[in-house]
Amino acid sequence: MFDFDKLDKTIHEKGRLGIMTLLATRPNWPFQELKAELKMSDGNLVTHLRTLHDAGFVAITKEIADRPQTSYALTTRGRAAFQEYLLVLEQIVRAGKR
Amino acid sequence: MFDFDKLDKTIHEKGRLGIMTLLATRPNWPFQELKAELKMSDGNLVTHLRTLHDAGFVAITKEIADRPQTSYALTTRGRAAFQEYLLVLEQIVRAGKR
């Protein structure tokens, strides 16, 4: 009836779901902006980003111009995985509408 | 930008999200049907149901006609909490559409 087991466990965690959602709205997010938006400790944020990176969902770009600035973006695979995750969310939302 | 902290932690867990979604589709679910649909061990399922009951989201009805049969349903408060949770999901889905 529902594909709950298709809910990617890497994405379906509050913190990382927030990250993935933000990354989906813009091509590029600097670390500081993610941190400000999500209000996580930087240790926690870095860890979640690394988890997503290890899963192949997030690309990391490091510049050291002026201040060091690390930026994050969805990979093609990350976007695909997120889209598939969203399909399940849509099923759930539709089920809750009745 | 997004209300990620409005993602009720009691609901936003794979197992319990499955339960809440199923309960939203019908007024009443016997234990055995939930178990068959969600493919959880009964120990695990009972625990999640108790968590939702303790949160005031799920009502428990026990009949002992023929075989014992325990049934579960959303409370008014459970339905309201689920609706609010779904609002956040909708934000996320919309964000992922672009």
Place this chain on the structure above:
DNA sequence: CTTTATTACTTTGTGCGGCAAAGTTCCTTT
């Protein structure tokens, strides 16, 4: 050149919570 601040990251520790497996209780059926 030394000090201070900022960014990004690592390390450490704690506690919670999901999950399975096995055992228990209560009932019905044979």
Place this chain on the structure above:
DNA sequence: AAAGGAACTTTGCCGCACAAAGTAATAAAG
């Protein structure tokens, strides 16, 4: 009496989120 099924409890394990503190690198301030 015995067997079986429903619902629940207990036990134990493992992973993980999260915070706090410490570290390296660089740049600006004095």
